[in-house]
Amino acid sequence: VAAPNCRKQNAILNLEDDICNLQTQKESLKKEHSQCSRSISQMKQKLNNFYCGIFSRSRDDQGRSVNPCQCVIHRSSDGSVFIIPKHLVKSEQKQDNEKEQKQK
16 A cells, blocks of 8 residues: 555656646746747847938939838848839739749
8 A cells, every 4th residue: 555655655746746847847938938039129220220221311313302101111132222113012922923833
């Protein structure tokens, strides 16, 4: 009778240790998640500031300010940066999608 009770007690103690370890791990993951969320928010803010800075200095052919709602910043593979009207980007994406579908 004592042996099965002892095994049950050991199993309970092991499970309690597992619970404690998992709670510690959970708290650690919560802190890491919080730090990652803060980093993402900071990166988004920096990117937004970058975009605002670029668009505030950019002018079209007639010297007018570029509307950030109508344009996107595009970086080519060689590192060049362009401001492109959104409707052109969408048509390029459609063409790329059509090419991919034809290849399949």
